Structures are given as structure tokens and as C-alpha cells.
Amino acid sequence: MRQHVNPLSVLYQQPLALPSPQELFVHPSLPLHLDIGAARGRFLLAMAERYPDRNHLGVEIRRPLVVAAEADRQAAGHTNLRYLFCNASLNLVQWLQDLPPGLLQLVTLQFPDPWFKSRHHKRRVLQPALLHSLALALPPQGTLLMQSDVLAVIEPMVAQVEASGCFERPCSDPVPWLAANPLAVPTERERLVLAQGLPVYRVRYHRHHGPVPALAEPQATHNPCVATRA
Numbered sequence: 001m002r003q004h005v006n007p008l009s010v011l012y013q014q015p016l017a018l019p020s021p022q023e024l025f026v027h028p029s030l031p032l033h034l035d036i037g038a039a040r041g042r043f044l045l046a047m048a049e050r051y052p053d054r055n056h057l058g059v060e061i062r063r064p065l066v067v068a069a070e071a072d073r074q075a076a077g078h079t080n081l082r083y084l085f086c087n088a089s090l091n092l093v094q095w096l097q098d099l100p101p102g103l104l105q106l107v108t109l110q111f112p113d114p115w116f117k118s119r120h121h122k123r124r125v126l127q128p129a130l131l132h133s134l135a136l137a138l139p140p141q142g143t144l145l146m147q148s149d150v151l152a153v154i155e156p157m158v159a160q161v162e163a164s165g166c167f168e169r170p171c172s173d174p175v176p177w178l179a180a181n182p183l184a185v186p187t188e189r190e191r192l193v194l195a196q197g198l199p200v201y202r203v204r205y206h207r208h209h210g211p212v213p214a215l216a217e218p219q220a221t222h223n224p225c226v227a228t229r230a
């Protein structure tokens, strides 16, 4: 297993002005799929082929993976696919708010780094400010798909999404978990877990029509108590 990157490290606290869809894609008005924690990018490469009528953006905190994924993308010649380096918990918040209304249709957050220790939970990618921005950016019926092989990771994510008051599960989906990936494209981690015969916990939410409540507490976008090592 690779060493996790600590997103609270000073190395990842720089503000980043991420490019707009107009700068990223040849057809920027296509529905947008955002994959948070895209890693080496193979899931999104397959998604770009399977769903050519969408743009797909993968964001990843490990720069070498972004460079390698972008090289594959260029070799494949896909114009509906891009990968960007960023700290999703920090750098996506403003970018999501600047998106044209209705553009974002699908967000995937799959097998996030677990950060098991309680004192490390603040390093988990789904923080309140990010979820709030996703709720604001997703239009009614926009989809949030989350997967993990760790119950102790996905259960708090589910609790957070449900407490936000902005999402509901499709009536047709079984509770608590989907039996299969509704996108029919497995991620790299998903393949590994399934090959070991281990369970995968999946849940899908749709943005409902209601307004997005204000964040309970203002979330600082810069953490003054950053760690000094990655």
C-alpha cells in the first residue's frame, strides 16, 4: 500500500486557481463528472470511453499520478477527460462555486484514504466545506456516488451526507448498500478488493430540490495548525 499524502501538510495548503471547464474541455457545456481522488486515472479513462457525451475531470493530490494519468489521456486522444493536481478538501471549494449552474451532474468519491486514527479524521477528504460546495454545485437529481471497502470510513460519510439535508437516496436503491457499481466501471481499488473476495460498500445519492442550509460553522479554507510533514 502506498503512503497516504497528508492533505493538511503545508505542502498542500497553497491556494490554486483551477482551470474552468472552458479551459479544460473542447466541449465545455457537456455534463460534467468529477472524480475526487482519481489516483492513476484508469477508472476515469474507461469512463471517458464509455460515456463520451460527458466531460470527466479527475482530481488527485499526488502529482506523479496526475502526470502519468494525463500522459495516458493524451496518448488515448480523449478531449472529454482531464486530470488536475489539487487538494480536493481545500482547492475544489471555490472552483465548484464558480461552475456554471447545472453543469456538474455526477460526483464520484471512491475508496478514499481511510485515516483510521481519530486524530487523523480531519485528513479525510470529505470535509464539511467540500460537501457544502458539492451540494451547492449539484443540480436537482445530480448524483453523488460513494464507495469504500471500509465500513468505518463510509458510515461517517453517509452520516455526513444525510445530516447535510441536501441529498436523498433513489427510492429504487437498496438500503444500506448497492449490490453493484451503477456505473459498471470498477475503480482500481475496487478491482483489487473484489479480487480478494472482500465486500464493497456503495451508496448513491441524488441532490434533492431543496435549498442548501448554511454551514453550521464557518469552515476555514486555510488551516493555521497545519502539519509540517506530509
Ligand SMILES: C[S@@+](CC[C@H](N)C(=O)[O-])C[C@H]1O[C@@H](n2cnc3c(N)ncnc32)[C@H](O)[C@@H]1O
Pocket: 005, 007, 036, 037, 038, 039, 040, 059, 060, 061, 062, 086, 087, 088, 089, 090, 109, 110, 111, 112, 113, 125, 187, 188, 189, 190
Ligand atoms: C485509496 S485511493 C483510491 C483511488 C481511486 N479512487 C480508486 O478507487 O481506485 C485514494 C486516492 O485519493 C487521493 N486523495 C486523498 N486525499 C486527497 C485530497 N485531499 N485531494 C485529492 N486527492 C486526494 C489519494 O492520493 C489517492 O490517490
